[in-house]
Amino acid sequence: MTTAPMLRTGSDATIDDVALLAEVSIRTVSRVLNKSPKVKEKTRERIEQAIATLNFRPSPQARALAMGRSFLIGLIHNDRNALVLDAIQRGIVEVTTRAGYELVVRPTPLEADAAIRDVIAFAERSRVDGLIILPPVSGVPGLAQALAGAGVPCAALSAVPIPDFPDVILSEERKAGMDVARYLIDLGHRKLAIVNGPADTASATERRIGFVEEAARSGAQVIDAPGDYGFASGVAAAEQLLTLPDRPTAVFAVNDVMAAGVLKVAAERAIAVPAQLSVVGFDGSLLTQMVSPPLTSVLRPFGDMAGAAAARLIARLEGDLPPRCDAQMQLVVAQSSGPPPRLT
Numbered sequence: 001m002t003t004a005p006m007l008r009t010g011s012d013a014t015i016d017d018v019a020l021l022a023e024v025s026i027r028t029v030s031r032v033l034n035k036s037p038k039v040k041e042k043t044r045e046r047i048e049q050a051i052a053t054l055n056f057r058p059s060p061q062a063r064a065l066a067m068g069r070s071f072l073i074g075l076i077h078n079d080r081n082a083l084v085l086d087a088i089q090r091g092i093v094e095v096t097t098r099a100g101y102e103l104v105v106r107p108t109p110l111e112a113d114a115a116i117r118d119v120i121a122f123a124e125r126s127r128v129d130g131l132i133i134l135p136p137v138s139g140v141p142g143l144a145q146a147l148a149g150a151g152v153p154c155a156a157l158s159a160v161p162i163p164d165f166p167d168v169i170l171s172e173e174r175k176a177g178m179d180v181a182r183y184l185i186d187l188g189h190r191k192l193a194i195v196n197g198p199a200d201t202a203s204a205t206e207r208r209i210g211f212v213e214e215a216a217r218s219g220a221q222v223i224d225a226p227g228d229y230g231f232a233s234g235v236a237a238a239e240q241l242l243t244l245p246d247r248p249t250a251v252f253a254v255n256d257v258m259a260a261g262v263l264k265v266a267a268e269r270a271i272a273v274p275a276q277l278s279v280v281g282f283d284g285s286l287l288t289q290m291v292s293p294p295l296t297s298v299l300r301p302f303g304d305m306a307g308a309a310a311a312r313l314i315a316r317l318e319g320d321l322p323p324r325c326d327a328q329m330q331l332v333v334a335q336s337s338g339p340p341p342r343l344t
Helices: 015-022 026-033 041-054 060-067 082-099 112-126 143-150 173-187 202-217 231-241 256-268 302-317
Strands: 072-077 102-107 130-133 154-158 168-170 191-195 221-225 250-253 278-283 296-299 330-332
Touching: 015 026, 015 041, 026 041, 072 082, 072 112, 072 302, 082 102, 082 302, 102 112, 112 130, 112 143, 130 302, 143 154, 154 302, 168 302, 173 191, 173 202, 173 250, 173 278, 173 296, 173 330, 191 202, 191 231, 191 256, 202 221, 221 231, 231 250, 231 256, 250 256, 256 278
Parallel strands: 072 102, 072 130, 130 154, 154 168, 191 221, 191 250, 250 278, 278 296
Antiparallel strands: 296 330
16 A cells, blocks of 8 residues: 655645646646646646645745756847847846746857857856847857857847757848838938948848848939947948038938937037938837937837747747747838938
């Protein structure tokens, strides 16, 4: 005659006790605790009843120890834009908190060998269960292969496909650049300028290609100005562009921070926006509402994209896989853009 195991209750209860009482595996209990949809309703009710009967309160440390996991997700980035990074972190935390994971953030260098060493060392040292890689780090040559070789689960955000990452949330930034050019051309602009981002980043390259190709189809002129995504480079580019004898009537800065620099120079030179100059940015960050006039910009849904990456990563860790989800971007028109000035 076998004796039924003695089940602990209250603060002494463990996930093993819940699993025994509900007659399910520890993994199934974990899925219920993580609010996974991959549990049948009757099974979920039985587990929830067992949790209530035992007055079980899951301990993160005990849960991690029992499952051989840390329940930590790492975020790898090289982004100086605090407004963008804040939105990304909030989008990830909204997902990770619901699933019982915590977020650990790691800025990393961009030089290929240094980036790979840093990311692999961070993953090993912090014992994260997986990584979310932001651009431009996600585009570092060899990083995806190195993570795969080290057995580190990961998901990435990118403007272009990266075959070696198991999950990539794509943003169609070339199309968004085309949309900006088409919008300005439809307003009547034919003398356009673009303030570019770093030449070695896929995001800046894709935005420029789309913008220039669409302008060329309509026979519009495009003047290039260098930039690095920083405010100072937006100011420097605007100083160059707005002192030309035949200056552009519209400027597309490929992020909002540089667009703010263009607006600053225009104000200093008494160039009215949008009556004499239209300015368009990219990102749709909070900055678009902080500048004057409010900035027309491509809304890139950072929070949603990062949340989708987190959801896919956690799904893989839990043995599930949600449907693919790519970013849908939208040009949001504000007061910084309008028709070109009339010739007198």
